[in-house]
Amino acid sequence: MLKEANLMKEAEARAGEALRKVLEKVPILQVEGIDGEIMSGEWQPDLIARLLVDGRPHQLICEYKSNGQPRYARPALLELRNYVAHVASEATPVFIAPYISPAVRQMCEEKGVGYLDLEGNARIAFGGVFIELAVADKPVAEQRELKSLFRPKSAQVLRAMLREPGRAWRVTELSQISGVSLGHVSNVRTGLMDREWARVSDDGLVLTEPDALLDAWRESYSAPPGERLRFYTSLHGSTFEDAARSAMRADSSPGRAAFASFSAAQWLAPYARTGSHYFFADDEGLCKLQAALKLTPSSKGENVVVTVPKDLELLADIVEPAPGAICTSPVQTYLDLCIAGERGAEAADHLRQERLSWPK
Known part of the structure; x- marks a missing residue:
């Protein structure tokens, strides 16, 4: 003392x-x-x-x-x-x-x-x-603290809360649904409460400022680490979509894949089409996409980009707006669009209006 x-x-x-x-x-x-x-x-x-x-x-x-x-x-x-x-x-x-x-x-x-x-x-x-x-930069300690709040394990907790922003969560419930330890959930809880993005009610932890949380996440976000692979396919239009949905549809064979970035946004909140298609996949899911979409590696002129992320929990945070149309969640899609350039920023704003608006 x-x-x-x-x-x-x-x-x-x-x-x-x-x-x-x-x-x-x-x-x-x-x-x-x-x-x-x-x-x-x-x-x-x-x-x-x-x-x-x-x-x-x-x-x-x-x-x-x-x-x-x-x-x-x-x-x-x-x-x-x-x-x-x-x-x-x-x-x-x-x-x-x-x-x-x-x-x-x-x-x-x-x-x-x-x-x-x-x-x-x-x-x-x-x-x-x-x-x-006024100084332009956040101090290193503040940047580090914010980064830690959005690292993969913490992000699993945040994604769960943003899926049901009005829900009151017990620490044990968040631990179970997000698959992270009680201690890690408690750290996230403290970070949210310190910034007044959440409060504790009689029933548990409740997000009070989901927009402020998402704004801060966007500012700290960078592309998920992993292998980014570029391919060319001769399939187009509905033929491509049908083949992709068939490859991603859950079956007994291993492998997970999901539409990501602009491709996910086309299912979640259509805004502007691009000439390329985007996916997240694990190794087995990549093999399924390669076979179904007849993908050939391409160093230039690619029209399919597949990211195999180190954080495979991204493939658990998915939605299915149409049968077989497995997409990264609205939150993940929004974050990826935000770093995808000018057209991505416009698509992100549209997606946020359509799918990520919460009562004030």
């Missing part, structure tokens, strides 16, 4: 120095002092900055949190607003954290609270003073 308290004190000291550096860049401001919290039984701010603004005194009432995610920011903003309203009415509240995401920055603005993070983002306004700073 003593070690944790000392670490917190050090972090607050760094926050105070970061605040001082930002304030000292404003010519009309004079920083008289930045004081640490005064221990008492009641809530007290972590830092109070005493300023002179053109000779007039002003205070910044600051709260520092080691985690700037919405789950921790929201109560801090409430405490700051209450303190300023009842104790220091002429002061300006400021929320400080190692990193403050755009969503929390917007929350601060809506609540009338300034913000500063240790990455260089800031917005502090009072009287005739307006400070606004």
Whole structure:
């Protein structure tokens, strides 16, 4: 406990120095002092900055949190607003954290609270003073945390939840349906709750912001690792579709394959046809496609692209909008379209409107 308290004190000291550096860049401001919290039984701010603004005194009432995610920011903003309203009415509240995401920055603005993070983002306004700073990149730790939320095992949990976004989930249920460990589900649960994309009800975990979750997934998404194979087929139109559906239809022989990307979108939410057909498949499924579609390898001029992903769970996240038309799920199809260039982005937007709209 003593070690944790000392670490917190050090972090607050760094926050105070970061605040001082930002304030000292404003010519009309004079920083008289930045004081640490005064221990008492009641809530007290972590830092109070005493300023002179053109000779007039002003205070910044600051709260520092080691985690700037919405789950921790929201109560801090409430405490700051209450303190300023009842104790220091002429002061300006400021929320400080190692990193403050755009969503929390917007929350601060809506609540009338300034913000500063240790990455260089800031917005502090009072009287005739307006400070606004922004950096383009997320810090490495934030990027890593988001990436971990969308890695294959975690993604299995998210796909299950997005299939039934209004459902309340117990951790054990999510573990069973997604096929990942209870510990991994708990980590995903924490990540969702920290960002306020989900909440816990009496019945379990419920997605509250599926659109925000999908937006963040899209921003972090890259093509699934695996072997991308290019082929040519002489089959076209309904002859091609019938052969593909016959190859993918469940039977006793091993092998899984599914329409993907633009080809899946044609079944899920038709928008624009392309000259190529796209599939995900495992090794046996690839063999079935090669035989049924008369595929020959092609280094250029290909019209069939088959990806054999390392994460074969992608082939479990499927839908069948017509008999034998096995497609990657709307979520997976959307993500793949988003990285498929301009036409893909347009098709993705259309698919999202048609198949991935949730009640607000």
